[in-house]
Amino acid sequence: MDKQMTETLEAIYEKCVANEDNIITVLQEIQNEFGYVQEEVVNWFAERSNIPASQYYGVITFYSQFHQNPRGKNIVTVCCGTVCHVKGAPRIIAKARDDLKLKDGQDTTKDMQFTMERVNCVGACSIAPVVLVNDKVFGKVTPSKIVKSLKQYKE
Numbered sequence: 001m002d003k004q005m006t007e008t009l010e011a012i013y014e015k016c017v018a019n020e021d022n023i024i025t026v027l028q029e030i031q032n033e034f035g036y037v038q039e040e041v042v043n044w045f046a047e048r049s050n051i052p053a054s055q056y057y058g059v060i061t062f063y064s065q066f067h068q069n070p071r072g073k074n075i076v077t078v079c080c081g082t083v084c085h086v087k088g089a090p091r092i093i094a095k096a097r098d099d100l101k102l103k104d105g106q107d108t109t110k111d112m113q114f115t116m117e118r119v120n121c122v123g124a125c126s127i128a129p130v131v132l133v134n135d136k137v138f139g140k141v142t143p144s145k146i147v148k149s150l151k152q153y154k155e
């Protein structure tokens, strides 16, 4: 870990101690700073705070808001709830993955432009199947529509 990173972590640590923040807030600070919560950072915090790393990981794995790997600039979230599934979510996922050239087991594009995620019902079943790109909601998505939608996010 380089000096600048250590200083950044120390600043987060001092701020969180001063505010008497809990682990969730600490992890949010870390994620805001680095985009995800990497292992070496958890280990650093565990040692610095005298809280076992397992407690940090307990929180990281419980809350879906925390990410342990770097994510792309654009987050493509496909709803895989029952209604969206029945209305074609699997075909949309296959088409989007193909369009983004994602290999099996890979969710983030090589150029770090896109990360694909799946969620359960996002509460918009009336416009199923639903895909979110970042904060924008796309309803009644088809395989060809998802390709068009993704195009506007490509650089």
Ligand code: FES
Binding pocket: 079, 080, 081, 082, 083, 084, 085, 120, 121, 122, 123, 124, 125, 126, 128, 129, 130
């Ligand atoms: S199942 Fe997709 S919005 Fe409800």
